[in-house]
Amino acid sequence: MKTKTILLATALTSVGFAAAAQEVTVMSWGGSYTKSQVEAYHKPFTAETGIAVNSVDSDNPATPIKAQVEAGNVTVDVADVEFSDAVRLCDEGLLEEIDVSMLPAAPDGTPATEDFIDGALQDCAVANIVWSTVFAYNTENNATAPATIADFFNTADFPGKRGLRKTAKANLEMALMADGVAADEVYDMLETDEGIDKAFAKLDSIKDDIVWWEAGAQPPQLLADGEVVMSTAYNGRIFNAAVAESQPLVVVWDGQILDFDLFVIPKGAPNLEEAKKFVAYSTDTQRLADQASWISYGPARKSSGALVGKFMDGETEMAEHMPTAEANLTNALVNNFEFWVDNDAELNERFNAWLAQ
Incomplete structure (x- = not known):
């Protein structure tokens, strides 16, 4: 008992x-x-x-x-x-x-x-x-340092593969800014068929040179391995690779897209x-x-x-190194979350169709 x-x-x-x-x-x-x-x-x-x-x-x-x-x-x-x-x-x-x-x-x-x-x-x-979506490059794989978002799309003067996240978001905005659209006009432009066509046309100009990524850890690795000469990325991932891991990677803040x-x-x-x-x-x-x-x-x-x-x-x-540092905001775009809530499904459907072409 x-x-x-x-x-x-x-x-x-x-x-x-x-x-x-x-x-x-x-x-x-x-x-x-x-x-x-x-x-x-x-x-x-x-x-x-x-x-x-x-x-x-x-x-x-x-x-x-x-x-x-x-x-x-x-x-x-x-x-x-x-x-x-x-x-x-x-x-x-x-x-x-x-x-x-x-x-x-x-x-x-x-x-x-x-x-x-x-x-x-x-x-x-x-x-x-x-945080922000930026683009970055490896100093060992670029004879000339890119300085603007237009340089990212300029494969004539900056030859080599580009890394892009496999989604419409950020890519369309960056494409328009690279094509000369002012940051404060980007979302007004994307509200029109003409603006969307313009963004996809710009993406078309580098489509054959794109390596797509989906996870945030991929861009620093693509850059370090030399698989791409430039890549869009989350700014913190590039910072970590450059400072904590001593990789020769540099952030270009021009055309960054700020987000929460x-x-x-x-x-x-x-x-x-x-x-x-x-x-x-x-x-x-x-x-x-x-x-x-x-x-x-x-x-x-x-x-x-x-x-x-x-x-x-x-x-x-x-x-x-913060995306909100004054020197990094010269040509920055704040993500319009309302635009993406309303248009995410439609634009990603078009994006996926464009990928399949």
Whole structure:
């Protein structure tokens, strides 16, 4: 009888521990970007709360999130997605709404609603970074250094293969800017059939020289291996390859396209309360500044800026590598998320048809 009592007590204790165990599964983009989140968010979050963070990666987290919610089999609690995807998924009812009152104020007491930069707080999403699509080149594979987005499309003076992300987004905007369209006129142009035709015509001019990429880790590798002489890329990936890995890669900021990444919580997240705690913690002033010490993406909070210092090498000042640095904004375009929410399906259908030609 005594043995049975001990066994029963042990079993009940095990069940108690299992019930008390807390975790949250966070899906992001992998590579140096996920590493920056693990170091700045995941590890300190677990240390402070005791909630374990399971990190999973995807080439584009919006795709599996949509599939999981629609199938009623959600395994992810928090996902890092692009702006237009956050808005679209929210409009489709696939995300939990986020009460901004749960977000901590800035250190000086400024409410989160005033501390986040414009557009960073949405009904179902909280931004963590400002990043950009840029193009970059390998100094060892270019006799002349390209300086403008027009150079990217100029295969006569800059011969060689180009890397492009396999999607319409960013490619159409860059094509128009390379063709002489002013940044502030790009989306007006893309609202017209003439503008869309103009963008595809520009892409046609380099189509035979394009190497397509889909995952953010690919462009630095394509450049390092000499498979392409230039490639579009996420600015932080090039920074990591150039500074952390000492690759001879250089970012060209002309024609960059600025965007947000935001945290969202899928509808039906299995650990909803833990997910909310993670989002609130990971988007406070200090955490966003800490991430900028690992990768060159700008914090989405105003109060984080002054806390951004040097890279983890202890030498590289991060400010000049941010897409929002004044010197990098000379010919920059801010992604129009509303345009892509409205036109993504149609333009990608045309893009895929163009690819198949």
